[in-house]
Amino acid sequence: MNISKKILTVFCVSIIFPLFSIAQSDTTPELRTVQQDSEFKPHVGLGVGVGNPEGSLDAGGNYTLEAGFQPIIPISFIGEYGVETYDTASSDKLVRNRLLMKANYNFGGTIPIIRYAYVGLGLGPMWEDTNGDDGLALAIMPQAGFDYPLRKIIDQSPLTLGANVSQLFTTSDNPDVFAVKGVVKYWY
Secondary structure, three states: OOOOHHHHHHHHHHHHHHHHHOOOOOOOOOOOOOOOHHHHHEEEEEEEEEEEOOOOOOOOEEEEEEEEEEEEEEEEEEOOOOOOOOOOOOOOEEEEEEEEEEEEEEEOOOOOOOEEEEEEEEEEEEEEOOOOEEEEEEEEEEEEEEEHHHHHHHOOOEEEEEEEEEEEEEOOOOOEEEEEEEEEEOOO
């Protein structure tokens, strides 16, 4: 399957699927504007994990910083800066620095993990530093994850602990990457 078909498939699953389920259910909140400042849910986050690139490069570290808010319930917008490093025993390397704008659809309801889950799509530029072919590329990144509030464990804690899985597609000839990371977020 070529990259354009992969991108289209992942886009449909990540973004269009939640739109079909918007007919009010237990897991899909009513689409509405924010009524109170607390509903904006501004946050900052730190993600640490591992990415597995296609091809001969070994798995490597994947680190992200993010800041976001929710202007329309249940849609949130996030700016993310990420760094990924992959190499091989033969000194091949790939270092990516990316700056993505992400849109997430946040689920709700009463089902334990699903009520804190989201699906989304990120898009933005990234600098790819390789052994000889450095340059800019466009990143497209469908993702899914959850943010479990620690206030259920630590009284009045503004922190959440979660996980995120993503598939990063690039417009360059460098490999696409599947990544899994743990995420800690501070909610204002």
